[in-house]
Amino acid sequence: MLTIASRLDVMHRLGRAMADSTRSRILMALLDGPAYTGALADELELTRTNVSNHLACLKDCGIVFATPEGRRTRYDIADPHLRKALNDLLDVTLAVDSDAPCLDPSCQVEGCCNASATAHADVDPETVPALEETVR
Numbered sequence: 001m002l003t004i005a006s007r008l009d010v011m012h013r014l015g016r017a018m019a020d021s022t023r024s025r026i027l028m029a030l031l032d033g034p035a036y037t038g039a040l041a042d043e044l045e046l047t048r049t050n051v052s053n054h055l056a057c058l059k060d061c062g063i064v065f066a067t068p069e070g071r072r073t074r075y076d077i078a079d080p081h082l083r084k085a086l087n088d089l090l091d092v093t094l095a096v097d098s099d100a101p102c103l104d105p106s107c108q109v110e111g112c113c114n115a116s117a118t119a120h121a122d123v124d125p126e127t128v129p130a131l132e133e134t135v136r
Contacts, residue, residue: 013061022046023054027077030064031086034076 018024025044029035037055041048055075058064063082067074077083095102095109 013063017058017061017063020054020057022050023058026051026054026058027063027086030075030077031083034067034074036072036074038072040075 018027022044026040029040029043035043037048037051040046040055041051044051055064055066059066059075063078064075065078067076077086091103095104095107
């Protein structure tokens with residue numbers, strides 16, 4: 001069972017990993033799938049040394065793992081559950097942003113734009129965006 005101290009440690013590691021914009025960009029790239037240092041450096045327009053240093057931090061945080069493949073090393077998110085959790089965290093964070101529209105047409109979260117639309121079955125779904133704009 002996780003104690004408060006171990007949960008705080010996990011939260012600290014996640015915060016440390018995502019606090020740096022370069023590490024966040026690397027994580028975003030790795031959410032799409034595994035990558036090599038050179039490919040990440042090219043994609044993000046960074047030096048290989050810079051990417052390598054940030055990958056080491058992400059690895060130390062337990063978020064990324066490295067698989068040696070000959071002279072290269074492939075990096076990926078440490079676990080499929082973690083990949084899903086990071087994607088869910090991004091989605092939820094965007095969902096609570098009042099300026100970002102909900103992208104899930106089947107969303108049933110109380111207070112979400114689509115949930116409020118389905119809560120009133122007598123309201124024409126075509127008029128909901130106009131109604132929401134009026135409320136704002």
